[in-house]
Amino acid sequence: MPELRKDPVIGRWVIISAERGQRPTSFETIARSDSATKCPFCPGHENQTPPEVLAFRDDDTAPDSPGWRLRVAPNKYPALKVEGELIREAKGIYDRISGIGAHEVIIETPEHDLDMADMTVGQIRDVLWAYRERMIDLEKDTRFKYILLFKNHGAAAGASLEHSHSQLIATPIVPKRVAEELAGSKAYYGFRERCVFCDVIRQELDEKERIVRDMDSFLSFAPFASRFPFETWIIPKSHQSSFLEMTEIQYTHLAACMKDALTRLKIALNDPPYNFMIHTRPTSKIAHEYFHWHIEIIPKMTRLAGFEWGTGFFINPTPPEEAAKFLAGVDIKNRVNPV
Amino acid sequence: MPELRKDPVIGRWVIISAERGQRPTSFETIARSDSATKCPFCPGHENQTPPEVLAFRDDDTAPDSPGWRLRVAPNKYPALKVEGELIREAKGIYDRISGIGAHEVIIETPEHDLDMADMTVGQIRDVLWAYRERMIDLEKDTRFKYILLFKNHGAAAGASLEHSHSQLIATPIVPKRVAEELAGSKAYYGFRERCVFCDVIRQELDEKERIVRDMDSFLSFAPFASRFPFETWIIPKSHQSSFLEMTEIQYTHLAACMKDALTRLKIALNDPPYNFMIHTRPTSKIAHEYFHWHIEIIPKMTRLAGFEWGTGFFINPTPPEEAAKFLAGVDIKNRVNPV
Numbered sequence A, B: 001m002p003e004l005r006k007d008p009v010i011g012r013w014v015i016i017s018a019e020r021g022q023r024p025t026s027f028e029t030i031a032r033s034d035s036a037t038k039c040p041f042c043p044g045h046e047n048q049t050p051p052e053v054l055a056f057r058d059d060d061t062a063p064d065s066p067g068w069r070l071r072v073a074p075n076k077y078p079a080l081k082v083e084g085e086l087i088r089e090a091k092g093i094y095d096r097i098s099g100i101g102a103h104e105v106i107i108e109t110p111e112h113d114l115d116m117a118d119m120t121v122g123q124i125r126d127v128l129w130a131y132r133e134r135m136i137d138l139e140k141d142t143r144f145k146y147i148l149l150f151k152n153h154g155a156a157a158g159a160s161l162e163h164s165h166s167q168l169i170a171t172p173i174v175p176k177r178v179a180e181e182l183a184g185s186k187a188y189y190g191f192r193e194r195c196v197f198c199d200v201i202r203q204e205l206d207e208k209e210r211i212v213r214d215m216d217s218f219l220s221f222a223p224f225a226s227r228f229p230f231e232t233w234i235i236p237k238s239h240q241s242s243f244l245e246m247t248e249i250q251y252t253h254l255a256a257c258m259k260d261a262l263t264r265l266k267i268a269l270n271d272p273p274y275n276f277m278i279h280t281r282p283t284s285k286i287a288h289e290y291f292h293w294h295i296e297i298i299p300k301m302t303r304l305a306g307f308e309w310g311t312g313f314f315i316n317p318t319p320p321e322e323a324a325k326f327l328a329g330v331d332i333k334n335r336v337n338p339v
Helices: A026-029 A121-139 A178-194 A198-207 A248-268 A307-311 A320-327 B026-029 B121-139 B176-192 B197-208 B248-268 B307-311 B320-328
Strands: A003-006 A015-017 A053-056 A069-076 A088-091 A094-098 A102-107 A145-152 A166-173 A211-215 A218-221 A234-238 A272-277 A296-300 A314-316 B004-005 B013-016 B054-057 B068-074 B088-091 B092-098 B102-107 B146-153 B166-171 B211-217 B218-221 B233-237 B274-279 B294-299 B314-316
Touching: A015 A166, A053 A121, A069 A121, A102 A121, A121 A145, A121 A166, A121 A248, A178 A198, A178 A272, A198 A211, A198 A218, A211 A248, A211 A320, A218 A248, A234 A248, A248 A296, A296 B274, B013 B088, B054 B121, B068 B121, B102 B121, B121 B166, B121 B248, B176 B197, B176 B274, B197 B211, B197 B218, B211 B248, B211 B320, B218 B248, B233 B248, B248 B320
Parallel strands: A015 B314, A314 B013
Antiparallel strands: A003 A015, A003 A094, A053 A069, A069 A102, A088 A094, A102 A166, A145 A166, A145 A272, A211 A218, A218 A234, A234 A296, A272 A296, B004 B013, B004 B092, B054 B068, B068 B102, B088 B092, B102 B166, B146 B166, B146 B274, B211 B218, B218 B233, B233 B294, B274 B294
């Protein structure tokens, strides 16, 4: 059974999930099933995942058979397990929680080689809509304090399968990074009675130095204190604390903005590995006034990746103003890299 | 000029250091000068680094010439610059500080191919003594709030040169991870009037489940909430808040404990890339009662490295109890891997 353990000094929770683990000697030899014939996410291989919990599929097709355009199934090697009781206990000075949670895979397309950047806006909207449906469903389970939606693209960003997919993890605690954003934005609101993210958006729209694209109801921009070269955030221009507060048309707006941002990164950086993560409010629905949901996209420039572990903080060699200018200048229509 | 920028929501400082940067297209083509003939850290190439600030060398040799067994020089591509005034300013809602600091390289050995794990205890003690001398010297500069000492081993851990070296960065702010440890250990002390790290040591010595080695005045162990497989901490068993509080013999004890831990990791994981970082108190010398200095060693198992960026928190597939048992079982004398 996996468990969550709390660092006794700084309070960070870590998932210890031995069942996903390997013997030390096997770390370097994990097989990658990257060819379509072996891929567990390709049509015809539905029996290689646990039974689907959601699918967008042709009317006359059965669950766990071909005919789908998007499919969600529990992760075959889950970091947390959905069955069991939520137990919180101490062991001496240490704290732990049973590893209860959900871990699902969103298979975004039946096509083995189709990147999210190359999907249509409609296909990306389907993916976002699947995120929404799973989030609404899992929020009903009171054991879960947070629902994380994220995507790892490329082996260097942690993707173990090439076939385009996202992941969902529902956790019995709020992840530290989100908890820090909640605390920071709450403190700012207490002081100024304004949302700090709304203030960021106002200043970015005013200065125009770090904006990648201003599209419909969304903005893509390189944040002022970017940790990584070409880090890009996507944020709704009007205040919303939750991914679930979007209107229907906004899912299309967001899909278009994500396609735009991912295409620019793909062209500018030659299809880099990347992660993105949705930062939304916790399932408790607190934080409406002061928290503002957004998506953080982090391209992983491997040559530069190790430094932050060594130093304990981030050294970014690319000023966000330069990154934004470069990304904004990419000719996505003709796919010509202007440099 | 580099600058430090503060995230307006969570307060994390990031170094934006454009002069170290490259054009996007050059990210993948950074040259590695790994052969001894080209290596700027090898004897005879002293003119390829800025003039040395410290060296342990034969009596009759001149600075910046061969004859040294250890050499410290400013980093040729510093993340922070030592010249200039410390300016703190706001730009709208954003905060920044001029990028004042020191960035030095500790060239640990004249031998191009000698890893720290394979150095003698005396050689490692020399390295630790050099850390000490540079720390004492730089603490005199009141612009610096913290002095970070760390090592990146292997390209995947961020090392840009193969020749064994460590780095020192003196910063005008306390890095977030250290600030969190200071705040957490202060809160614990306020509540229990004991050092949380001392309590950790007591529980570890009592349970004996996560200890790698108990050696003289130091302990190496796998922390209860390890973020990474085979994460190993080295900590003085008696309370000390600073690396500089060690007695002379303790530098030898620490060198022996580090050699032991690094050798075990090298054998068990087949010379993995790793980072280590010394967490010591800030230059202000606060925190004596509640903070306890230590070294965190993080082997970088590349296949697993991306996940935490995607999820926003850490999923560790190797329970620290298993990691400690495995590392403790490595036969370092005969260098036989017991599994």
